[in-house]
Amino acid sequence: MDSYIDPSPANFAAFKDLPRDEPIHMLNLLLYRDEAAYPQGHEHADKGWSGRRAYEEYGKTSGPIFRRVGGSIVWRGAFQTMVTGPDDKRWHDGFVAQYPNSGAFFEMIKDPDYQRAVVNRTAALVDSRLMRFKSGVAGEGF
Structure with a gap:
């Protein structure tokens, strides 16, 4: 099984090449480890x-x-269940995070306190997906 926790250099470069001055939505899919995998010596290890x-x-x-x-x-x-997609793929949780623009996302990930916090995310997940979407108009139609 392929596992994805952090973006590849190519995917992150593609993200950085997209417009930075418009609102974005980030779809997060999460699959947790049974037991968190902290680095040896970490305060939560x-x-x-x-x-x-x-x-x-x-x-x-x-x-x-x-x-x-x-x-x-x-x-x-x-x-709850896969409707369209691989039968063997399951997630525990999902959410959509909204940012005013991708600059806000970059500001967050560069913050030293965030960089200390992200070790918890890495320890928590066995697999994840993070996908950027341009905001669209919500309503009754597809």
């Missing part, structure tokens, strides 16, 4: 946390930075 608990710590420690740059969660849900 010996706590026996689940991946879900480590991700909660990531949310708690990165949340103030996310909000400061103008981010908000516009949708959140718990996975």
Whole structure:
């Protein structure tokens, strides 16, 4: 099984090449580890946390930075079943984060406090997806 936690250099370069002055939505799909995998010596390494608990710590420690740059969660849900897609692919949770622009996202990930917090995300996840979407008009039609 391929596992994705961080963007590849090519994917991150493509993200950086997109317009930076428009609102964006980031779809996050999360698959937690049974037990968080912290680096040896990390303050949480010996706590026996689940991946879900480590991700909660990531949310708690990165949340103030996310909000400061103008981010908000516009949708959140718990996975139930695959309707269209590979039968063997499952997720635990998903959410859509909205940023006022990609500059806000870059500001967040460059923040030293965020960089300390992201170790919790890495420890928490066995697999994930992060996809950028341009904001569109919501309504009744497809």
